[in-house]
Amino acid sequence: MLQLNKDHLTETEKGMYDILSETVKTNPVLRITEAADLCKVSPSKVTKFIQKLGFKSFKQFKLYFSGDEIESATLDKSTEISRLIDYLNNFDYSVVEEFITIINNYSKIIIYGLGPSFFTAEYFGHKLATVMNKNITVTQFEDYATQLADKDTLLLVFSVTGKFASFDQLFDKVHRNQADSMLIMEEYMNASDYNADYIFHLTESRQNDDLLPFEKTRTIFFIFIEEIFKSLQRKK
Numbered sequence: 001m002l003q004l005n006k007d008h009l010t011e012t013e014k015g016m017y018d019i020l021s022e023t024v025k026t027n028p029v030l031r032i033t034e035a036a037d038l039c040k041v042s043p044s045k046v047t048k049f050i051q052k053l054g055f056k057s058f059k060q061f062k063l064y065f066s067g068d069e070i071e072s073a074t075l076d077k078s079t080e081i082s083r084l085i086d087y088l089n090n091f092d093y094s095v096v097e098e099f100i101t102i103i104n105n106y107s108k109i110i111i112y113g114l115g116p117s118f119f120t121a122e123y124f125g126h127k128l129a130t131v132m133n134k135n136i137t138v139t140q141f142e143d144y145a146t147q148l149a150d151k152d153t154l155l156l157v158f159s160v161t162g163k164f165a166s167f168d169q170l171f172d173k174v175h176r177n178q179a180d181s182m183l184i185m186e187e188y189m190n191a192s193d194y195n196a197d198y199i200f201h202l203t204e205s206r207q208n209d210d211l212l213p214f215e216k217t218r219t220i221f222f223i224f225i226e227e228i229f230k231s232l233q234r235k236k
Helices: 011-026 033-040 043-053 058-066 080-089 093-103 116-129 142-147 168-176 220-233
Strands: 002-005 110-114 136-139 153-159 180-185 198-201
Touching: 002 058, 011 043, 011 058, 033 043, 033 110, 043 058, 043 093, 080 220, 093 110, 093 153, 093 220, 110 116, 110 142, 116 136, 116 220, 136 142, 142 168, 168 180
Parallel strands: 110 136, 110 153, 153 180, 180 198
Antiparallel strands: 002 198
């Protein structure tokens, strides 16, 4: 799993993010020592920043922001069953806990999805309502989500690939209402251009590239949802 979390960055780290995320777009072979020089910090400070942001290494950070694919050749060629087995075998429970920590900060949750992802959103909304005392709304209408959003709101968007629709306009609208946003994608895709406060990639693999977004499974979404539900149940 890969999660991009900019919420807890210091002002220095936010400056590092702006510098390095732009630099690697034109210089994908940037060395970590060069990155440290650009940011006027030590290489170890860059490493800690990369890990805090949610990446395993500086190489993964560069691949992400340069627009290249994070290496997962074996998974790309695998069948859907083996992809799911790999996900289960490498399930990262810390991501579940991080997700729960984030949503606990909000009294209102708006869950948004399009196409089959809307049914995922509906299911998650139902499960969440049984274990959390929050104002939870599920919708597939951008205007409705925007009208409901305020400073106590987290907009949570489900999208398998992030390609079925652009969510930039939706994120911008809810941000103007002082709400925060989260994008949860089942597959890995470079989403650095999305203006979401939190980004979760549940896997670093893809389903068959010949499938259109609405044809792809949502199985990993449902596995993730069930683990969130079970964790919240234990905490009640």
